[in-house]
Amino acid sequence: MTHAIRFHRTGGPEVLEWEEVPLPAPGPGEVQIRHHAVGLNFIDTYHRSGLYPLSLPSGLGLEAAGVVEAVGEGVAELKAGDRVAYTSGPLGAYAEARNIEARHLVWLPEAISFEQGAAMMLQGLTAHYLLHSTYQVKAGETILVHAAAGGVGSILVQWAKLLGATVIGTVGNDDKAAKARALGCDHVIVYSRERFAERVRELTGGTGVAAVYDSVGRDTFLDSISCLQRRGMMVSFGNATGPVSPFDCGLLARSGSVYVTRPALFDYIGTREELESRSAALFELVAAGKLHVAVNQRYALKDAAKAHLDLEARLTTGSTVLMP
Known part of the structure; x- marks a missing residue:
């Protein structure tokens, strides 16, 4: 027993x-x-x-x-x-x-x-496939990582920096912001007092990011899409605030012919x-x-x-x- x-x-x-x-x-x-x-x-x-x-x-x-x-x-x-x-x-x-x-x-x-x-194992292998397979991050690109001080987020930030990316991270409070900066985030947004979509546009000169890595789900999904550059990739890999609600696929065209994917580790x-x-x-x-x-x-x-x-x-x- x-x-x-x-x-x-x-x-x-x-x-x-x-x-x-x-x-x-x-x-x-x-x-x-x-x-x-x-x-x-x-x-x-x-x-x-x-x-x-x-x-x-x-x-x-x-x-x-x-x-x-x-x-x-x-x-x-x-x-x-x-x-x-x-x-x-x-x-x-x-x-x-x-x-x-x-x-x-x-x-x-x-x-x-x-x-x-x-x-x-789960968090590290998730970070690996997200950065190397779902969207292959390249040196010089800018990405957005939600929950940057969390389990997967903390590994994503470090690994993306090793690949030469500029990393914008979102967190919920100042303590987590300090942790995200220590991990290597170039910019940290405290979403409890800043509108992250607007701040991302400011930080990128209006261009947006190449990819968003979003484990939050319902509460951040639509604003995350608005952070993307033309033909950018929205990677929704978690539902911490609940599953994403149905949306009009025409939004992807209106946002710059962007892509959305919902990957899972086991695939x-x-x-x-x-x-x-x-x-x-x-x-x-x-x-x-x-x-x-x-x-x-x-x-x-x-x-x-x-x-x-x-x-x-x-x-x-x-x-x-x-x-x-």
């Missing part, structure tokens, strides 16, 4: 329960992993609330890092004692230990801690080759100290409800981990 967070109905953080669950031996193609740290992400709140429907009762969580304890039949690439991390597969990372198919795991280098591994790590190559790029930069993953909050795994409350109240910055 082991312990895990599960929920039997959708709703607020109060639906999360700490339960004892069975842990059988790993089956064919599976690995049993003992978690040392579990990642907390906004998508977890979408699953919990029912925004992203799933069958109940259910586990929760998509990423974690730990040590292999046993392997099932047919698993040759991993062995007991290996340090591993993951951010795909069935929900269930909010657990002390679990079984998961070996194909979802990557080796975690010794230079990277379990906390970093758990904190950066960018859908093959083993993609997962390994993106993970390798992320690990290399983190291990070299060129990309810093700040684990700013830690909660006991059994206190996941409190972590969700703080995340949704915008009380967190950088990455958050749950400790089994």
Whole structure:
């Protein structure tokens, strides 16, 4: 037996329960992993609330890092004692230990801690595909990153600067503004007192930005489009304030023949080759100290409800981990 967070109905953080669950031996193609740290992400709140429907009762969580304890039949690439991390597969990372198919795991280098591994897989791989595949940011371009002091945002800012971009970031308060500047933002907009669309136009001399990376959703979507330069790219990859409302596609033409896309990580790590190559790029930069993953909050795994409350109240910055 082991312990895990599960929920039997959708709703607020109060639906999360700490339960004892069975842990059988790993089956064919599976690995049993003992978690040392579990990642907390906004998508977890979408699953919990029912925004992203799933069958109940259910586990929760998509990423974690730990040590292999046993392997099932047919698993040759991993062995007991290996340090591993993951951010795909069935929900269930909010657990002390679990079984998961070996194909979802990557080796975690010794230079990277379990906390970093758990904190950066989903957010770091998201930043990689957003900057390198969804819209390939080039040196000299200007981009806008919403929630620049948040988990994905903090990595996006650093990585975009490594690519030679000028980065405008939005945040909700002065403390987060200071964090965004420290990460490398060239300009920071505190949206609680500034109209970010107008400010972006001012900062770019009226031209607009090449791309907007928006994890906020409903509250920023239309104004984000108005920040784009001609044929710019609006990348909507999250729903922190709720899903985007339907809109007239003619708006895209009127805004300068701009593009809108709604990507998802799992379409960018859908093959083993993609997962390994993106993970390798992320690990290399983190291990070299060129990309810093700040684990700013830690909660006991059994206190996941409190972590969700703080995340949704915008009380967190950088990455958050749950400790089994």
